[in-house]
Amino acid sequence: MSFTHYRSLQDKVVLITGGASGIGEAFVRAFADNGAKVGFLDLQQDAGATLAAALSRSKHAPLFLRCDVTDTNALKAALETAHTQLGPASVLVNNAANDLRQIFADVTPEELDKTLAVNFRHVFFASQAVVPQMIGLGGGSIVNMSSMAWIAGAPELPGYAAAKAAIVGLTHSLARNLGKHRIRVNAIAPGLVLTEKQQKLWYPAKEDVARMVALQFIPDTIQPADIANLALFLAADDSRLITKQTFAVNGGRA
Numbered sequence: 001m002s003f004t005h006y007r008s009l010q011d012k013v014v015l016i017t018g019g020a021s022g023i024g025e026a027f028v029r030a031f032a033d034n035g036a037k038v039g040f041l042d043l044q045q046d047a048g049a050t051l052a053a054a055l056s057r058s059k060h061a062p063l064f065l066r067c068d069v070t071d072t073n074a075l076k077a078a079l080e081t082a083h084t085q086l087g088p089a090s091v092l093v094n095n096a097a098n099d100l101r102q103i104f105a106d107v108t109p110e111e112l113d114k115t116l117a118v119n120f121r122h123v124f125f126a127s128q129a130v131v132p133q134m135i136g137l138g139g140g141s142i143v144n145m146s147s148m149a150w151i152a153g154a155p156e157l158p159g160y161a162a163a164k165a166a167i168v169g170l171t172h173s174l175a176r177n178l179g180k181h182r183i184r185v186n187a188i189a190p191g192l193v194l195t196e197k198q199q200k201l202w203y204p205a206k207e208d209v210a211r212m213v214a215l216q217f218i219p220d221t222i223q224p225a226d227i228a229n230l231a232l233f234l235a236a237d238d239s240r241l242i243t244k245q246t247f248a249v250n251g252g253r254a
Helices: 022-033 045-054 072-086 109-137 148-152 158-181 196-201 206-213 224-235
Strands: 013-017 037-042 063-066 091-094 140-145 183-190 246-249
Touching (some): 013 022, 013 072, 022 045, 158 183, 183 224
Parallel strands (some): 013 091
């Protein structure tokens, strides 16, 4: 199959949270392949450094910054470092997340706070930090990662689902607030994406994957690159009048 390359992304600064593995890695690779100046944040030192080294011969070698996004001060500092080294950001992809399974009756206030911090709070404050850069550029695009989990009502993900629903609410609010600056704000809600982590932790058997794929209208597994292809479009000039939308990438699953 052949996929689009976006000339409008060349030399643009793109910042990605949670970019060292899984869907985030696909984002880093896709934007680097489109000639963007990519800065990505992640807590995984080895995976982040390995990915940056693997893409070092791209038009612009990606900048990896180790960061715990749940530490808001550290998050803001890392984003400022990216600003200093790469320039003002045209695109922000808020991707970092952790779909840790929980039993609703057993969740403590401390556990809920941690769940919201890793899945939602950084989205708010990363956007807050980067928006002034976009205003200075005369526009930009924020892509927030939601999930089908909150739409489907996944029973084993109460905190995660709540956070992913909150991301849609924030997306709507920011889209209305920032549209006058020509900043677009959209969300992506993936279905089951077969990352290495998902296969290892939650869907280790082929039968488990087949059962989920059978619920889709299109009988193909969803790959990280499928999500990255949509993010490229939402970041590029081709989507210049698209904002306040949440796009499901789920093979048509109801």
